[in-house]
Amino acid sequence: MTTANETEVRDVSADFELDILRYGLIEVAREMNDSLMRSAFSPVCRDILDCTTGIHMRNGDAWETVAQWEGCMQHAFTSQHIVNFVMDEWDVDTLQPGDVILVNDPWRGTIHQSDVNLLRPVFVNDRVEFLLHSTSHLVDLGGPIAGGFANGVQTSFEEQLKFAPTLLYANDVPVRPLFNFILENNRVPSMVLGDLRALHGCLVVGERQLHAMIDRSGLDNVRSAGLYAIEETEASMRRGIAGIPDGDYRVEDFLDDDGVTDERVPVVVTLRVRGDSMEIDYSGTGRQPLGNVGTAWSEATRCIESVKLMIDPHTSVNSGTLRPVEVLLPPGSVVCVLPPSSCSNHTDIGSRTMNGVVRALGDAMEQRSIACDSGTSLVVSMGGIDTRRGHEGDPWGGFALAGGGWGGTWKSDGVSFCVPPQGNCRTSVQEHSEIESPLIVTQHEMMPDSAGAGRFRGGFGAVYTVTTQSETVVAITSDRVRAGAPGTAGGGRGMPVYGWYIRDFNPSMHHDPLNLAGAEPLFGVFDSNGVPDPERGDFCLGTRFTTAKISGLALKPGDALRLVIGGGGGWGDPLSRDIERVQSDVANQLYSEAFVRIAFGVVIDGGRLDVRATDDLRAELRAGRDDDGWTVPVAHPLTWSL
Structure with a gap:
C-alpha cells in the first residue's frame, strides 16, 4: 500500500526531474547560439547579437516553442509563429534527416526580409518530433542598399531577395542552385556564405545535443519536460496578469513619418485586462503607410515583450509566454500591412508598439510603471567598395547600433547607452568595424543632457561620429525626431534624435558635439539660427532631409557623419x-x-x-x-x- 507521504515524495521527484530536463533543453539552445556566434562571419551576428536559436516540439498538428536562447529578443517572441507558418504549407512527411528549410518572407512569419530563418527536423524513431530553428539578420541580400533597411521604397519588390520556404540543405548537402542564387545577388558573398554555414552548423550541434539528451532520458520524459516548461511559464505569466487591475487602458502615440510622406503615422494601443488574460488591440492605428515602416504581422507577438518584461521578467521565453495574451491587428494598418507593402524598416513601429504597451501597463499599475525608451536608436547601414591599400576593389557592408536610453522606472534610473529592449542587442565592436571596413569611429560616448528628467531620470543617449576612408553609401533609420521619448508619472521627455554631416572632419576642431561649426544639419528640430531646440524649434527647419529615414547618403572620404541619439523618458516628479x-x-x-x-x-x-x-x-x-x-x-x- 502506498502512503500519502510516498506519493508526495514521488511527485516532487518527478517535478525535480522535469525541471532538470527543461533547463537541459535551454542548455541545448544555448549551445546552438554559442556555436552560431563563434562561427558567424558578420559583426551583425557575431558582435551585435542579432540572432536567436530555439527548439520547437510537435504537439498534435502544431508546433510549440519549448526552449530559446535569444541574442535578439524580438526573434524569441516571433519564432514559434514562423515555424507554424512554414509547416502549415510544408509536408512534414517529406522531410529527411539533414534537410534544412530557409525562409525570410514577412507574410510567412518572419520580421523582415533581412532576417533569414533556418529550420531543421529532428527525427526520433523515424518521426519528426522537434524542429530546430536558427535565425540572424544577414548583412546583405541584394536590394537597393546594403543592410536591408530600404528607406523610401514602397513595395517588397524593391527590397532584398524574398524566399518562401525553400530547401537550403538536402541531407546536409548544400542545394547549390539556391546558394549560387543568393551569393550572386548580394554585395558581400563571402560574409553571407560564412553566416549561412554558421546558421546551418549550429543546427547540427543542436541535433547532436538533443539526441544525446533523448538517449539519456527517453523521448517521453523530454517531451514531458517541454510541456512542463511551457505550462510553468504560462502559469507565471497568468499570475502576473492577474495582479493588474481589470480594465481598458488606451494609449496614443505616433511615428514621425513613413519615409515617403511627411504625415505622422498614428499608433493606438488599447490594453484590456480580464482576470489572468489580456488583449492588446491596435484598432485606431494608422493606415498602411506608403513607406517601409509597417510590419506584416510580427506585432502579434513582439508587443508581448513589454508584458513579459514588466510582469514576468524571470521565467524563460517559450510558448507559455504567448498563451495568456491575444493581439488584434487591423488588416491594412501599419501593424498589419498587406502585400506587397515594404516591411524593411520594422524597427520604428516595433519600438513604438512596445512603448505603447509599456505606457498602458503603467496607467494600470503606476506603482510599477516604466517610462519610454528612446526607440530605434538609429540603425545605421553602410557599404561600398573598399579602396584601402591591400583591400582595393573589395565590396563591404556593415552595421552600427549606436544605442540610446531606456526609460526611468518606479525604483531606479533608466539604463544608459543601450540598444532598446525590443532587440536587446549590443552596440557594434568598433575595433572590429575598423579592421573589417574602411570606417573610423571617432566618437561613441554618452550625450550630456539627453536623459528625461524625473525622480528617477531616463537613461542617457549617445553621440556616434564616424568617418570613412573610402566613399561610403549610408542608410539611416530612426524615429523620435519630432519629439523625444515621453516620461511617465510626471517625468520629462528625453532628447530627440539629431544628425549632422561634417566635411573635412578634424578631431581637434570637431570633437565637441555642442560645437556646430562646420556641421550641416541633416534632420532634427531646430530654431531659425540652426540651434537644436526641441521645445520651440521646427521639425527639420533648414535641414538637408525632412525625415530620419534616409537611403543613399554619400559619405566622402575624410568627411564625418555625427548622430545624436536621445535618452529615455523620466519617471516621477524631478x-x-x-x-x-x-x-x-x-x-x-x-x-x-x-x-x-x-x-x-x-x-x-x-x-x-x-x-x-x-x-x-x-x-x-x-x-x-x-x-x-x-x-x-x-x-x-x-x-x-x-
Missing part, C-alpha cells in the same frame, strides 16, 4: 529627485549645471551644491507648476555654439 543624485550626475558630466537648474530645481555653481538656494528654487518651481507656469523641460543641452 523636483523630488535626491539632490545628491543630481550632484553626482553633474560631477560625472552627464547633466550640465544649467539644465539641472531648470529641470530639477537644483542649484550647482562651479561644482558646489547650494542647498538653501535649491530649496528656494524648488519651492518657486512647484508654485509655478500649480499656476500652470512651469512644466518639466524636454532634455537637451542649453549651450550650443555655432
